[in-house]
Amino acid sequence: MIILENLIGMFSYGFMRQILLIGTLGGVTCGVMGAMVVSMELALVGMAISHAAFLGSVIAFFVGINPLIGAIICSILASAAIGPVADKRELSTDTVMGLIVAVAHGLAFLLMGMMVSAKTDALNLMWGNALGVDMVALETVVISFILVIGVVIFFYKEVQAIIFNREISLGIGLPAYWLFYGIIFLIGITVAANLESIGGLLVSTLIICPAAAAYQLTYNLKHLFYMAGFFGGISCCFGIMLSYFIDVPCGAVIVLISSLIFFISNIFSPKRKVKRIKKLEEVSDVY
Amino acid sequence: MNNDVVTSLRNVVVSYREDVALRDISLEVKQGEMIGIAGPNGAGKTTLLTIINGLGQLVHGEACVLGHLMSAGQRGRDFRLSWRIAKLRKMIGYVPQGSAIDPRVPIRVKEAVMIGRYGRIGLGKRPKEMDWEIVNDLLKLVEIKHLADKPIGHLSGGEQQRVSIARALAQDPYILLLDEPTAFLDWRSRSEILQLIKQVHYQRQLTTLFVTHDPADTFDICDRVVLLKEGRLKALGSPKQVFSPENLRDVYGTTILEGNTSGISRNVDM
Amino acid sequence: MELPYWREIPVVLVEMLTCDFMQRALVVGLLGGIVCSLVGVLVTSLRLSFIGPVISHAAFAGGIISMFLGYNPLIGALIFSLVAAGLTGPLIDRGEINPDTSLGILFAVTIGFAFLFMGLMPYAERTEAYSLIWGSILTVTNNDLQFLMMISLFVVGIIALFYKEIQAIIFNREIALAVGLPAYWIFYGILFLTGLTVTATLQPIGGLLVFSLIITPAAMSYHLTDNLKHLFIISVVFGVFSCWVGLFLSYLFNLPSGATIVTLSAVIFLMVSVFSSNKVKDLKIVKGDYK
Numbered sequence: 001m002i003i004l005e006n007l008i009g010m011f012s013y014g015f016m017r018q019i020l021l022i023g024t025l026g027g028v029t030c031g032v033m034g035a036m037v038v039s040m041e042l043a044l045v046g047m048a049i050s051h052a053a054f055l056g057s058v059i060a061f062f063v064g065i066n067p068l069i070g071a072i073i074c075s076i077l078a079s080a081a082i083g084p085v086a087d088k089r090e091l092s093t094d095t096v097m098g099l100i101v102a103v104a105h106g107l108a109f110l111l112m113g114m115m116v117s118a119k120t121d122a123l124n125l126m127w128g129n130a131l132g133v134d135m136v137a138l139e140t141v142v143i144s145f146i147l148v149i150g151v152v153i154f155f156y157k158e159v160q161a162i163i164f165n166r167e168i169s170l171g172i173g174l175p176a177y178w179l180f181y182g183i184i185f186l187i188g189i190t191v192a193a194n195l196e197s198i199g200g201l202l203v204s205t206l207i208i209c210p211a212a213a214a215y216q217l218t219y220n221l222k223h224l225f226y227m228a229g230f231f232g233g234i235s236c237c238f239g240i241m242l243s244y245f246i247d248v249p250c251g252a253v254i255v256l257i258s259s260l261i262f263f264i265s266n267i268f269s270p271k272r273k274v275k276r277i278k279k280l281e282e283v284s285d286v287y
Numbered sequence: 288m289n290n291d292v293v294t295s296l297r298n299v300v301v302s303y304r305e306d307v308a309l310r311d312i313s314l315e316v317k318q319g320e321m322i323g324i325a326g327p328n329g330a331g332k333t334t335l336l337t338i339i340n341g342l343g344q345l346v347h348g349e350a351c352v353l354g355h356l357m358s359a360g361q362r363g364r365d366f367r368l369s370w371r372i373a374k375l376r377k378m379i380g381y382v383p384q385g386s387a388i389d390p391r392v393p394i395r396v397k398e399a400v401m402i403g404r405y406g407r408i409g410l411g412k413r414p415k416e417m418d419w420e421i422v423n424d425l426l427k428l429v430e431i432k433h434l435a436d437k438p439i440g441h442l443s444g445g446e447q448q449r450v451s452i453a454r455a456l457a458q459d460p461y462i463l464l465l466d467e468p469t470a471f472l473d474w475r476s477r478s479e480i481l482q483l484i485k486q487v488h489y490q491r492q493l494t495t496l497f498v499t500h501d502p503a504d505t506f507d508i509c510d511r512v513v514l515l516k517e518g519r520l521k522a523l524g525s526p527k528q529v530f531s532p533e534n535l536r537d538v539y540g541t542t543i544l545e546g547n548t549s550g551i552s553r554n555v556d557m
Numbered sequence: 558m559e560l561p562y563w564r565e566i567p568v569v570l571v572e573m574l575t576c577d578f579m580q581r582a583l584v585v586g587l588l589g590g591i592v593c594s595l596v597g598v599l600v601t602s603l604r605l606s607f608i609g610p611v612i613s614h615a616a617f618a619g620g621i622i623s624m625f626l627g628y629n630p631l632i633g634a635l636i637f638s639l640v641a642a643g644l645t646g647p648l649i650d651r652g653e654i655n656p657d658t659s660l661g662i663l664f665a666v667t668i669g670f671a672f673l674f675m676g677l678m679p680y681a682e683r684t685e686a687y688s689l690i691w692g693s694i695l696t697v698t699n700n701d702l703q704f705l706m707m708i709s710l711f712v713v714g715i716i717a718l719f720y721k722e723i724q725a726i727i728f729n730r731e732i733a734l735a736v737g738l739p740a741y742w743i744f745y746g747i748l749f750l751t752g753l754t755v756t757a758t759l760q761p762i763g764g765l766l767v768f769s770l771i772i773t774p775a776a777m778s779y780h781l782t783d784n785l786k787h788l789f790i791i792s793v794v795f796g797v798f799s800c801w802v803g804l805f806l807s808y809l810f811n812l813p814s815g816a817t818i819v820t821l822s823a824v825i826f827l828m829v830s831v832f833s834s835n836k837v838k839d840l841k842i843v844k845g846d847y848k
Binding site: 307338342350370374375376377378379381383388389391392394397398399401402403405406407408410411413414438439454458 | 602604664718719720721722724725727728729731732733734735736737738739779783784785790
């Protein structure tokens with residue numbers, strides 16, 4: 001009963017209600033975005049962009065402007081840089097992504113080390129603080145939600161084609177490269193929007209986990225999007241509620257819940273079934 | 288040539304996940320034989336080679352290769368981690384299906400051939416002068432001596448296939464396994480590679496098994512042919528017997544004029 | 558500290574070299590640079606660059622958790638990084654999930670736990686935990702140094718002893734297996750070495766920065782050579798160079814040492830890649846003229 005009272009108490013805060021709603025929206029955005037990221041095998045790209053966004057927010061914080069602006073600028077720059085750098089065939093993509101993460105980490109921590117005061121706020125950018133975000137960030141979450149969902153709905157068949165094969169979809173006359181870059185760009189926006197609430201080092205995992213969980217459960221692309229969105233939403237929703245009740249860092253809890261969902265879905269995955277053969281007759285005299 | 292059995296498979300069943308790759312295959316291979324393994328895509332040709340090489344998982348049955356017994360365990364046993372089977376692999380030269388090699392791999396052609404000797408040299412020891420001589424001779428044999436110092440990733444498909452064969456021979460194998468050595472090659476390199484395989488087989492008195500999706504490859508050089516379909520053994524015998532019109536129709540689903548080998552290859556490639 | 562003029566750099570250098578903790582830091586930089594770059598070449602040429610971050614984040618999480626429980630962070634880091642190394646191998650092998658994704662999931666779990674326990678720590682203890690994020694090369698104890706020395710000897714020894722097997726696996730794991738090498742054991746051994754390296758360098762360099770020091774020198778030397786032996790040598794030189802110069806810069810300008818080292822190595826990498834990409838372009842032009 002106490003839990004119920006607490007729950008009601010929580011919902012009676014207008015602000016808390018808003019955070020919960022927006023957080024869940026952010027989770028859904030990350031999940032849907034992740035469905036694209038995972039099925040296009042861009043998990044590393046997502047990670048690299050989110051680290052770039054984190055660096056951007058730290059720089060902005062260091063300079064003294066809104067971290068959100070820095071995050072958006074840096075993630076867009078990173079998304080613009082990643083495609084061409086990855087196309088340069090001398091290094092494998094994962095090494096390039098590793099390098100971007102390395103540079104972002106190095107510079108961000110360098111700046112953090114140089115900050116004299118207000119280190120705690122900068123640290124919050126690392127692991128996020130859903131209960132302390134401002135209105136601008138909330139609005140950005142809504143905008144990114146609309147953008148991502150809109151792209152998925154309007155360009156569904158193009159997205160489907162690119163997921164199948166980038167070269168082939170270019171071959172059949174789709175503007176595959178533009179769409180591909182558009183999707184990378186969308187990753188950047190999604191990351192930047194959720195950076196402050198989930199945390200710069202955690203948001204990329206929120207993109208991957210729900211989608212990877214959904215990927216285990218279905219062969220159907222539409223269901224993949226629904227499920228990934230749903231998983232992302234509930235991870236955020238539960239995470240925020242938990243961190244409200246017991247004083248635990250919100251971003252970390254969200255990420256752990258989403259990876260828990262992944263492990264559970266892994267157990268129930270139809271893709272893992274192995275045919276057991278006990279007797280020779282089962283296979284030899286079929287026809 | 289003696290007639291010892293070097294490889295015998297008994298009721299072998301292999302399964303990956305939900306698919307059964309080989310169903311109840313029994314086969315005996317004698318020393319010095321040249322055996323072709325044919326069949327359409329997904330017939331289990333490659334799987335058959337991996338079983339002989341101790342790289343596969345047996346779900347049922349047993350395989351005895353060069354005196355090494357591999358029998359199926361409870362849930363399909365994997366022999367990849369077994370030291371005992373690692374010893375067996377040193378005696379078998381394996382030329383895997385050609386695949387694109389990353390052009391950045393920091394390995395030179397002669398080093399790639401030398402890798403074949405590593406199993407024999409032993410853990411923690413360095414290649415000696417003699418090993419380099421063997422590698423040099425092999426590079427001459429497969430006619431790529433001039434490429435010895437090139438990075439392996441920069442070679443063409445046919446050249447990489449030759450490197451692969453040289454590496455397999457560097458093992459001084461008793462058995463040579465080749466997986467589609469002629470795939471993706473043009474007509475000329477194809478007949479050259481086949482000629483090379485034949486030459487090596489007789490010179491070194493090997494037992495050779497080679498997989499091909501094209502029956503035409505087997506006519507000149509194979510003693511016996513194994514025809515597989517959907518993991519089952521359809522036919523076993525001389526190329527003439529095996530590629531009878533009935534068998535071909537049954538396996539490939541097309542009617543083919545007897546003796547017209549180019550016709551066969553065209554139909555099969557479809 | 559005021560910014561010294563360039564003329565005073567030699568003076569500062571001498572001052573730095575005579576001071577006790579700095580000498581120790583330079584030894585750590587030497588060993589850490591060598592061992593990280595060697596492991597880096599292994600990891601990048603096996604196309605496992607992203608195993609670095611996963612293992613280092615696992616070590617970081619382990620360090621934080623054992624700190625939370627009141628043990629030496631090194632113990633937790635060792636256990637966690639070895640477990641992570643042991644888990645990633647099968648995940649990659651089975652090929653059920655795209656390795657990127659499975660590594661991403663492990664990454665999520667480890668960093669989630671790390672930040673969770675950091676959040677649960679009382680504020681007073683957090684400062685120490687922060688040092689595990691970006692490392693503190695200047696406060697390395699004798700024990701840490703001995704551990705690092707042992708690990709470096711071990712890693713160098715293993716690579717020298719099994720050089721040819723490692724070369725075969727870098728070429729192709731299936732082929733290495735087919736010629737009769739115990740390829741899987743060696744592959745797992747390499748993952749294990751990565752775990753050890755990360756653990757040993759966790760405190761001086763920092764959990765979130767170690768893997769950069771692993772990847773960057775190796776990636777850099779890939780630009781300059783296609784010979785495996787030279788790859789090892791060049792990346793060790795780069796690794797030690799960026800460690801020492803980074804240390805010097807951080808001493809000079811009073812910057813966090815780990816972050817300075819990593820940023821410096823990244824800058825060198827960018828310079829090298831610009832330089833080498835020019836070379837490639839020139840070659841193309843020559844080829845075009847020739848035709």
